[in-house]
Amino acid sequence: MTTRVDAGLSPQLSPQPSPLARKGGLKAHERRIGRLFLLPALAAFTLVILYPFLRAIGYAFTRSNLQTPEPVYIGIANFVSILGSPEILGAFVTTAIYVVFATSGTVILGLGWALILNQPFAGRSALRALTLIPWVLPSTVTAFIWGWIFNSRFGVLNAVLVSAGIIPFPTAWLSTTSGAMAAIVMTKIWFSIPLFMSFFLAGLQSLDKEQIDAARVDGANNFALLRDHILPHLRPVLLVVVVLGVIGNLQQFDTIFALTGGGPVSATSVLSIQVYRLAFDQWDIGMASALGLLWVATILPAAYFYLRHLLKGA
Amino acid sequence: MVDFNRRQFGGLLASGAALASYPAFAQSANPSFMSFTFAEDPNRPLVQKVIDDFKAQSGISMEAVGSAWGDVQKNLLLRQRSKTLPTTAQLSERWLPAVATIPEIVDLDQALGRAKLEASIDPAVLAMGQVGGKTFAIPLITGSIGMIANKEVLEKVGVGVPKTLAEFRSALLVIRDKVPNSVPFAAVTKNPSAIPLDFMIMVWLHGGRIIDESGKVLIGSDAGRAAMAFMAGLMKDRLIAPELDRPDSRRLFAQGASGFFIDAPQARSFVRSFSGKGEAADAFVLPIPTPVLKAGDTPRSIQWGHLVCAFKGAGMEDANAPGVKWLNYLLSDAVQGSLAPALSALPVTKTGQKLPIVQNDPFFKNWAQATGVPLTNEIGIWSNGPELSTILSEEFQAAILGQKSSDAAIASMQSRMEASMLKRG
Numbered sequence: 040m041t042t043r044v045d046a047g048l049s050p051q052l053s054p055q056p057s058p059l060a061r062k063g064g065l066k067a068h069e070r071r072i073g074r075l076f077l078l079p080a081l082a083a084f085t086l087v088i089l090y091p092f093l094r095a096i097g098y099a100f101t102r103s104n105l106q107t108p109e110p111v112y113i114g115i116a117n118f119v120s121i122l123g124s125p126e127i128l129g130a131f132v133t134t135a136i137y138v139v140f141a142t143s144g145t146v147i148l149g150l151g152w153a154l155i156l157n158q159p160f161a162g163r164s165a166l167r168a169l170t171l172i173p174w175v176l177p178s179t180v181t182a183f184i185w186g187w188i189f190n191s192r193f194g195v196l197n198a199v200l201v202s203a204g205i206i207p208f209p210t211a212w213l214s215t216t217s218g219a220m221a222a223i224v225m226t227k228i229w230f231s232i233p234l235f236m237s238f239f240l241a242g243l244q245s246l247d248k249e250q251i252d253a254a255r256v257d258g259a260n261n262f263a264l265l266r267d268h269i270l271p272h273l274r275p276v277l278l279v280v281v282v283l284g285v286i287g288n289l290q291q292f293d294t295i296f297a298l299t300g301g302g303p304v305s306a307t308s309v310l311s312i313q314v315y316r317l318a319f320d321q322w323d324i325g326m327a328s329a330l331g332l333l334w335v336a337t338i339l340p341a342a343y344f345y346l347r348h349l350l351k352g353a
Numbered sequence: 354m355v356d357f358n359r360r361q362f363g364g365l366l367a368s369g370a371a372l373a374s375y376p377a378f379a380q381s382a383n384p385s386f387m388s389f390t391f392a393e394d395p396n397r398p399l400v401q402k403v404i405d406d407f408k409a410q411s412g413i414s415m416e417a418v419g420s421a422w423g424d425v426q427k428n429l430l431l432r433q434r435s436k437t438l439p440t441t442a443q444l445s446e447r448w449l450p451a452v453a454t455i456p457e458i459v460d461l462d463q464a465l466g467r468a469k470l471e472a473s474i475d476p477a478v479l480a481m482g483q484v485g486g487k488t489f490a491i492p493l494i495t496g497s498i499g500m501i502a503n504k505e506v507l508e509k510v511g512v513g514v515p516k517t518l519a520e521f522r523s524a525l526l527v528i529r530d531k532v533p534n535s536v537p538f539a540a541v542t543k544n545p546s547a548i549p550l551d552f553m554i555m556v557w558l559h560g561g562r563i564i565d566e567s568g569k570v571l572i573g574s575d576a577g578r579a580a581m582a583f584m585a586g587l588m589k590d591r592l593i594a595p596e597l598d599r600p601d602s603r604r605l606f607a608q609g610a611s612g613f614f615i616d617a618p619q620a621r622s623f624v625r626s627f628s629g630k631g632e633a634a635d636a637f638v639l640p641i642p643t644p645v646l647k648a649g650d651t652p653r654s655i656q657w658g659h660l661v662c663a664f665k666g667a668g669m670e671d672a673n674a675p676g677v678k679w680l681n682y683l684l685s686d687a688v689q690g691s692l693a694p695a696l697s698a699l700p701v702t703k704t705g706q707k708l709p710i711v712q713n714d715p716f717f718k719n720w721a722q723a724t725g726v727p728l729t730n731e732i733g734i735w736s737n738g739p740e741l742s743t744i745l746s747e748e749f750q751a752a753i754l755g756q757k758s759s760d761a762a763i764a765s766m767q768s769r770m771e772a773s774m775l776k777r778g
Contacts, residue, residue: 105454105736106777126747191596192534209534214595214754302543303595304750319427320545321740322451 098328105322117329126305127330130313134289134337137224137309141291142284144228146277149235154269156236157243167240174233182297185226189213216306219299223307226294231287235280242276243269282345289338310334384440384668384675385416387428390659390696391443392419395626399695407682413675423546426451426739433457440668440676444490446481446658447733453484454736459663461488464677473684473702481658490660491680494698496618496720497727498550499654500644505637506532506612514641518558518583521613521644525592528612536594538587539602539614542753545746547599549732550655551615552749555580557653559646563731563745568774573767581752581759588753595754603627607634613641617657618720621697635716640723654724658701737777744769 099117101110121127156167173181188195191211200206212218246269254264270277292311295301301308301316308316314334318327391400397419404415418439420428426448432438433455444452452458461470461482470479470488482490502514507524510531515521525537541547549563556563561576571577587593597605603620605611607627614620621638628634642652661683663669668676682688689705699717700706711717732741744766752762 105451105739191594192536208591211595216756300543302750303754304747304756316743319430320743322426322430323740 095328095331098324099332100329101325103324103328104326110325113325117326118333120326121330121333127313129305130308130310130330131337133220133305133307134309136220137227137291137295137307138285138288140220140224141227141231141288142281144224145231145235145284146281148228149232149280150239150273152232153236153239153243154265156240170236171233173230176230178230178293179297181226181230182294185222185229185294186213186298189218189222213299214303216303219303219307223295223298226298227288227291230294231284235284238276238280239273242273246272279345279348282341282348285341286338286345289334289341310337383414383416384679385418386661386679387418387420387425387439387442389420389422389425389443391417392421395622396696399692403683403688403692406687407679411675411678411682413678415675415679423544429455438664438666440666441661441663441679443493444660444662445733446492446656446660447730447738449482449490449660449662450484450734450736451738452662453489455664457664457666458489459665459669461491461663461680464663464669464672465491465680473704475701475703478658478701481656482660482662490662491684492701493659493661493683494619494693494696495658495701496698497654497724498554498615498617498657499652499720499724499727500554500613500615500641501606501620502639502641503606503609503612503637504639506535506609507639509609510612514639515644516642517648518644518646522587522592524612525587526590529590529592532610532612535610535612536597536605537592537612539597539605539611540584540587540593541599541602541615542588542593542595542597542750543601544598545743548746548749549742550730552580552584552745553655553731554615554643554653555584557728558643558650559583560650564735564741564770564774565731568735568777570767570770570774572770573763577766578760578763581749581763584749585752585755585759589755593753617698618716619696619698621716622695638716640716640720642723642725652723652725654727656727656729659698735774735777737773740773741770744773 098110100112100114102113102116103110152170156163156170176184187193189212191197191209191214194209194212196212197206197209201209210218213222250268251264254268259267290311291309292315295307295309295312296315299307301312305313310330311334314327314331317323317330386400386404388400390396400417404417408414422445425442425444429438429442429452438455438457442452465488467488470491474492478492478495479488481492481495482488506528507513510527512524512527515524521538528535528537540551553563556572556577559576559580561574561580562571563577564570564572584593588595599616600623602611602614603616603623604627606614606620607624616623618640621635624638625631625634643654645652661680663676663680668674671677684702686702686704686708689700689702690708690710693700693705694710694714697716700708700711705711732738732745735741748757748762748766748769751757751765752759757765
């Protein structure tokens with residue numbers, strides 16, 4: 040029987056290797072296919088991010104402005120100029136203020152809103168859906184909405200305050216240092232809350248209700264529940280949200296540019312705006328690239344922390 | 354499943370990269386004209402008509418590329434780096450020293466012929482398109498930047514045309530109190546490209562200068578401080594407003610919410626459009642001599658114009674190239690006699706300025722009488738003009754918004770401008 044079977048199978052079990060076997064087997068073939076699928080993203084990354092980034096590193100060590108259309112190597116002179124420029128150093132302070140207020144504001148309000156939307160009440164689903172609207176609006180539209188609210192002549196805020204007799208005549212909110220900063224922070228918080236709220240809400244869904252009920256029976260009030268049960272439970276989510284918030288706010292450009300353009304003077308000129316101004320208002324590509332590198336350096340710690348967290352989770 | 358070897362992978366990658374990059378680097382076969390006038394809704398049809406007429410006459414399709422006024426320099430810089438410069442581009446006269454540093458810019462003395470240009474254009478007008486003795490742009494329309502009063506508003510509040518800055522301030526106070534929610538003097542306080550013009554005139558009216566012909570920074574003078582204090586005082590008394598760009602000024606003026614503003618003669622075209630009254634709005638657009646510090650002083654205005662430059666490449670190969678024909682066409686009486694008056698500006702050619710449509714328009718006569726002899730822009734003539742504009746605007750804003758005293762802002766402006774001029778070399 041064995042002989043018969045062998046005879047019957049012999050054509051299929053012949054020593055002639057399959058096409059796959061010739062190239063290292065199925066695993067190797069899968070790896071090649073995997074690389075193939077990676078290629079479009081890799082090509083796009085190289086063209087759109089890596090190549091410009093490497094060019095920017097090169098420009099950071101050159102004088103490249105209107106007087107020198109061909110870049111001239113000047114070593115670290117651009118970085119020295121940055122350290123000696125109060126206007127540019129001020130952008131780091133402005134960025135820090137913006138990131139701290141925008142991130143903390145979004146986390147606090149996003150968490151609060153998630154706690155509210157986690158309670159059972161009629162219309163909860165509709166409200167959850169409506170909450171996402173600010174997040175899906177294009178950022179420039181968001182900026183124009185808030186620009187209209189704060190407009191010195193036709194703004195809603197002035198109309199309300201003047202008609203209520205709180206201020207005697209319209210105020211140019213976006214023309215004061217604190218007013219402009221408050222406006223860009225509020226705008227960012229407004230359209231970031233839905234995303235943060237979603238993270239927190241997802242975390243709250245997995246909170247053990249019996250644990251909460253038990254704490255209630257033990258006499259815990261709302262604040263104690265938040266401090267001792269909810270926040271510890273949300274700690275991993277909170278970490279991710281804060282890191283993502285810091286990264287996003289360090290990168291923020293569009294709403295600030297559309298709302299204040301970095302002004303008045305340089306009151307809202309965060310690093311992204313300052314890089315833009317150097318590159319496209321003053322046409323100083325060398326300085327803009329150098330500041331851009333420092334800007335990336337400010338983002339790297341948060342990005343590293345986030346990636347490490349992700350990889351640990353994986 | 355298709356299997357790829359290493360060579361096939363490479364070919365696929367190259368093909369993909371080529372496909373992905375094609376739209377970004379592809380250039381139209383037609384010569385192109387980057388224009389900010391084309392990007393302005395009220396004026397787009399005017400430019401389109403010139404392009405259509407050019408095609409009818411020469412058979413050449415000129416592709417219009419709209420670019421917002423404030424973005425033209427940035428777009429040219431980016432296009433230069435990506436090798437996608439347009440064939441020709443419209444410029445404000447004050448941008449030319451910066452744009453002339455682009456290596457691809459065409460020397461029009463060679464392309465069009467210096468003698469021919471000098472024969473058709475007045476030397477003072479042609480000079481707007483020249484840097485270092487070479488012609489890098491042809492003037493398209495010309496005029497000056499001066500002050501315009503809203504005759505209707507002045508009559509409504511019962512004030513006459515102010516002759517001195519003191520009278521001017523008094524008139525502004527009356528307008529503020531009698532026209533609710535108005536900006537009596539719609540000076541530009543927002544855009545770094547436009548703020549220097551308004552402030553430059555104020556400095557001149559106070560007897561000062563910003564930078565002289567040799568490049569020496571002179572703003573740190575008593576006159577400079579007085580001009581800044583004057584503007585800061587206007588802001589403090591709500592006679593000017595923050596957050597105003599030139600388009601905002603035009604709208605406020607056109608809608609009767611402002612008594613005065615500073616602009617080029619093409620303001621009339623914008624006012625016609627923004628007021629919704631068309632040519633009927635001409636009745637209240639009154640060019641006036643700028644109020645002076647004391648009786649007997651000279652009113653001031655700034656030389657102004659739009660230019661067209663060209664860049665090397667397809668469309669500018671020789672004297673018969675489409676781009677050269679386009680530039681010559683822009684200087685024809687057909688264009689100068691239609692486009693310039695429609696934009697409420699003066700033609701740049703000698704024959705264009707003698708056309709009946711120009712000679713018979715009282716607005717041009719009034720404008721010329723009111724603004725007198727315009728002076729050269731003291732910031733725009735330098736290749737580091739963009740940086741100087743930014744410095745001036747930041748210090749100006751800091752002073753009028755109360756972040757710095759006028760004296761401190763002027764001192765900072767002086768030192769920062771000196772550093773910029775030093776860096777320029």
